[in-house]
Amino acid sequence: xxxxxxxxxxxxxxxxxxxxxxxxxxxxxxxxxxxxxxxxxxxxxxxxxxxxxxxxxxxxxxxxxxxxxxxxxxxxxxxxxxxxxxxxxxxxxxxxxxxxxxxxxxxxxxxxxxxxxxxxxxxxxxxxxxxxxxxxxxxxxxxxxxxxxxxxxxxxxxxxxxxxxxxxxxxxxxxxxxxxxxxxxxxxxxxxxxxxxxxxxxxxxxxxxxxxxxxxxxxxxxxxxxxxxxxxxxxxxxxxxxxxxxxxxxxxxxxxxxxxxxxxxxxxxxxxxxxxxxxxxxxxxxxxxxxxxxxxxxxxxxxxxxxxxxxxxxxxxxxxxxxxxxxxxxxxxxxxxxxxxxxxxxxxxxxxx
Numbered sequence: 001x002x003x004x005x006x007x008x009x010x011x012x013x014x015x016x017x018x019x020x021x022x023x024x025x026x027x028x029x030x031x032x033x034x035x036x037x038x039x040x041x042x043x044x045x046x047x048x049x050x051x052x053x054x055x056x057x058x059x060x061x062x063x064x065x066x067x068x069x070x071x072x073x074x075x076x077x078x079x080x081x082x083x084x085x086x087x088x089x090x091x092x093x094x095x096x097x098x099x100x101x102x103x104x105x106x107x108x109x110x111x112x113x114x115x116x117x118x119x120x121x122x123x124x125x126x127x128x129x130x131x132x133x134x135x136x137x138x139x140x141x142x143x144x145x146x147x148x149x150x151x152x153x154x155x156x157x158x159x160x161x162x163x164x165x166x167x168x169x170x171x172x173x174x175x176x177x178x179x180x181x182x183x184x185x186x187x188x189x190x191x192x193x194x195x196x197x198x199x200x201x202x203x204x205x206x207x208x209x210x211x212x213x214x215x216x217x218x219x220x221x222x223x224x225x226x227x228x229x230x231x232x233x234x235x236x237x238x239x240x241x242x243x244x245x246x247x248x249x250x251x252x253x254x255x256x257x258x259x260x261x262x263x264x265x266x267x268x269x270x271x272x273x274x275x276x277x278x279x280x281x282x283x284x285x286x287x288x289x290x291x292x293x294x295x296x297x298x299x300x301x302x303x304x305x306x307x308x309x310x311x312x313x314x315x316x317x318x319x320x321x322x323x324x325x326x327x328x329x330x331x332x333x334x335x336x337x338x339x340x341x342x343x344x345x346x347x348x349x350x351x352x353x
Contacts, residue, residue, distance in 0.1 A: 002030070003323060004067065004078045004103070005316025008056045008096030009088025009116045010141075011037040011047045015063040016312030017071035017078070018126070020320055025129040027320065030071035032306075032313040033063045042181045046171065053091030060099055067312065075107055082319020085113035086336030087142070093335040101331045112319040113329040117341040119318040120276030120308075121149050124301040126317040131271045134301075135263050137256055137289070138341075140277035141167030141182075146211045146259035147341055148267055149274070152321045156266075157342040158259040159211025166248060167279045169215040173244050176226050177237050187241045188282055194235075194242030199225055201247040203254070211259035218247055249288045256292060272299035281305035 007014040016032040037055050041047050068075060083100030086093050097113070104111035121136040133150045135158070144167075145160035164172075167184060174183020179190075201221050204214040222244050229236055256273065263270050273293055279285065286302050293300035307314060 001079050001320060001324070002071075002073060002077060003080045003082055003112075003316045003320040004064070004075075005114070005312040005314070005319055006060070006064070006081075006083040006096045006100050007116075007310055007312045007315045008060065008092040009084045009086065010092060010310055011041055011052050012310040013037070013056045013059050013063055014310060014312035014315075015060070015067040016316045017067055017073060018313050018316035018320055020324070025125070027126045027317055029126075029313045030073070031067045032311055033067045033070065034311050035059050035063060038182065045175055045181050047089070049089045049091055052089055053095060056092050056095040060095060064099070064103075075103065078107075078109060080110040080112055080319060080323045081107075082112040082114050082315050082322075084116045084119065084315050085333060086116065086339040088116055088337065090335060090337040093337065097333070097335050105331060110323065110328050111331060111333075112322050112327060113333045114315050114318045114322070115339050115341055115344055116310075116315075117143060117339075118155070118344060119314040121147060121155070121274065121341065122152070122318045122321055123276055123303045123307050123314045124272075124274040125321070126314070127303045127307065128301050130274070130301055133267050134271045134274055135256075135260055136274045136276060137252070137259070137280070138277045139166045139252070139275070139279035139285075141165060141171060143277065144213050144215075145341070146256065148263050150267065152325050153327065153344050155342050155344055157340070158262045159213065159255060161213040161215060163214055163216040164219060166213070166215060166252070167277070169219050169248065170279065172219055173222050173240075176223055177232065177240060179237075184279060184282065187245055188284065190238045190241040191245040191284065194238030194240070196242040196246040198239040199243035201243050203247055203250045206251060206254050209258065211255050211262055213251065213255050215248070215251070218244070218251070245284055249284050252285055253288050253292050256289065260296065260298065270298065272301050274301045276303065276308055278309050280308040
């Protein structure tokens with residue numbers, strides 16, 4: 001079974017073909033074409049929605065053709081067409097969704113609307129044999145949340161950020177330090193040469209019950225320290241990066257521990273902890289969660305960093321998972337700039353064949 005996946009929710013234009021494995025778990029990525037717009041947005045220090053939408057229009061058709069060619073399949077060989085229908089920048093979402101609907105209409109193939117967060121939550125099952133239920137930590141520029149993944153289309157939020165997302169905090173701190181966009185990789189690189197103990201930044205929500213996150217106070221503390229220093233020198237920047245990253249890691253580990261506890265109380269023991277989203281590529285966060293899972297006797301599943309950022313393969317895989325469970329969507333499905341993952345559990349906006 002082969003599914004074409006299209007992703008245009010932010011500043012990556014992507015198309016991919018993914019297949020399942022006959023009689024086996026997991027899937028195979030037959031092609032995964034991604035065109036990043038980082039260079040176009042870097043001058044503005046962040047993603048400009050109008051520029052992103054125009055860039056998607058310019059290249060999406062070519063990327064779809066390339067994805068099919070590199071997968072060595074024709075459009076007629078595809079069993080279903082999936083697109084990220086949200087959450088994301090409405091202009092970009094609309095473009096990918098419209099392209100997928102057009103292909104589905106022209107070919108008579110089933111159309112599947114995928115929640116972008118659902119795709120990140122299910123990616124671990126593409127790369128590793130993993131049974132339901134499990135806990136997923138979704139961390140990106142727009143989202144930071146812990147979710148109980150009970151089954152395809154059945155999710156319960158355990159905790160989420162009450163203010164800033166982790167990726168947003170990384171980017172804003174990087175901007176304070178005069179680092180180029182995107183900030184996350186820059187912070188991680190400089191942190192390796194810095195003293196993480198020099199600045200005692202706060203760890204918001206640490207030790208509290210539940211699994212919610214709060215990162216705005218940490219971001220404010222970094223700003224105050226930068227202002228106090230005036231013009232930070234190179235070592236100051238490295239030490240701030242290291243101290244900030246250490247605080248983020250401590251918060252994430254503490255909140256994940258709380259989420260696992262909530263999951264165990266409500267669902268029983270999870271089969272593992274999964275991480276997804278752009279910030280999931282951060283090595284320090286991965287290492288800390290690996291240690292947490294080792295202490296807890298829990299399996300830690302971290303897809304390759306290339307599958308943590310936005311790409312078409314994860315959309316195609318989520319579409320394939322939904323397709324195999326009998327989910328289909330009509331061509332009237334509307335793009336959703338906001339689309340809570342746990343709302344999917346109600347099944348109110350997805351139909352089964």
